[in-house]
Amino acid sequence: MYPWFSRRSSFRHEMDRLRREMDDLVSLFTPRRPWSGPLWREMQLFPLLNVAEKADSFVVTAEIPGMKTDDLEIKFEGDTLTLKGERKPEEAGEDVSYHRRERAVGAFQRSLTLPAKVDSERVSAIYRNGVLTITLEKEKSAVPKQITVKPE
Amino acid sequence: MSNQEVQLSEKQNEPAETVELTREGLYFTPAVDIYETPNELVVLADMPGVRVEDLDIDLKDDTLSIIGKVPDPEQAECFLLNEYRTGSYFRSFRLTDAVDQGRISAALADGVLKLKLPKAAKAVPRKIPISGG
Numbered sequence: 518m519y520p521w522f523s524r525r526s527s528f529r530h531e532m533d534r535l536r537r538e539m540d541d542l543v544s545l546f547t548p549r550r551p552w553s554g555p556l557w558r559e560m561q562l563f564p565l566l567n568v569a570e571k572a573d574s575f576v577v578t579a580e581i582p583g584m585k586t587d588d589l590e591i592k593f594e595g596d597t598l599t600l601k602g603e604r605k606p607e608e609a610g611e612d613v614s615y616h617r618r619e620r621a622v623g624a625f626q627r628s629l630t631l632p633a634k635v636d637s638e639r640v641s642a643i644y645r646n647g648v649l650t651i652t653l654e655k656e657k658s659a660v661p662k663q664i665t666v667k668p669e
Numbered sequence: 670m671s672n673q674e675v676q677l678s679e680k681q682n683e684p685a686e687t688v689e690l691t692r693e694g695l696y697f698t699p700a701v702d703i704y705e706t707p708n709e710l711v712v713l714a715d716m717p718g719v720r721v722e723d724l725d726i727d728l729k730d731d732t733l734s735i736i737g738k739v740p741d742p743e744q745a746e747c748f749l750l751n752e753y754r755t756g757s758y759f760r761s762f763r764l765t766d767a768v769d770q771g772r773i774s775a776a777l778a779d780g781v782l783k784l785k786l787p788k789a790a791k792a793v794p795r796k797i798p799i800s801g802g
Contacts, residue, residue, distance in 0.1 A: 562752070566750055566752050568748065568749040569748055570749050580718065581717070582717040583779050583781035610706070613706050615705075617702060617703040618702050620713060621700070646717065647779045648717050648718050
């Protein structure tokens with residue numbers, strides 16, 4: 518019925534982009550209003566995390582492309598996982614002019630409290646293809662135990 | 670820790686117009702840096718999760734497209750926190766005559782694609798000596 522609405526025309530696409538850029542521009546000159554956007558956007562969270570719970574472990578993943586593992590610091594204390602790091606700008610050398618700079622650089626830190634006891638000796642982290650994966654094994658007592666009911 | 674906070678890393682989910690619409694799945698526009706040195710243009714694109722074998726770089730009709738496929742994640746039993754989504758990446762650039770299309774090189778490391786686009790000989794700035802009369 519409204520084909521122009523259901524299909525994203527390039528004009529619409531451009532208009533969306535324009536509106537977003539205007540919003541960004543306006544937000545530079547207006548004081549921050551909390552809750553006017555997604556939480557992570559207002560709080561400038563970086564990196565974004567996905568946390569999956571498995572039967573005997575938690576798996577935390579974050580997309581942090583272009584890091585050196587030396588610039589990543591992962592700590593586990595009590596039941597809190599802290600992820601710290603700094604994304605350094607590419608050393609482009611002198612005599613360089615930038616046409617676009619969209620990639621974020623700078624220091625970041627995020628902490629996360631896990632809802633079950635974790636064995637701090639068995640926390641491992643892998644950085645592969647720009648994705649950090651931290652696996653935290655649960656303590657034995659926190660692993661759910663299957664109890665089978667026997668018929669009488 | 671320095672005071673400079675990282676800018677947000679919002680993945681822009683803009684369906685790319687030139688990608689064939691038959692493609693299934695979610696496509697993101699990777700964030701890029703483009704800079705120019707006297708001899709080349711360098712494009713850096715953030716494509717976390719893309720392996721070398723899943724990366725496609727096409728050059729057709731002066732349009733350079735980068736497509737990075739991200740394999741579907743294994744289904745987690747339960748997400749306690751799900752702040753980002755995963756998907757593939759697509760972005761294309763129009764090249765001008767200033768780029769020597771035969772000598773483009775690409776490298777992928779730690780989820781960052783680095784494309785080097787050497788300038789064609791005529792686009793490299795050359796100092797022209799002026800002889801005094």
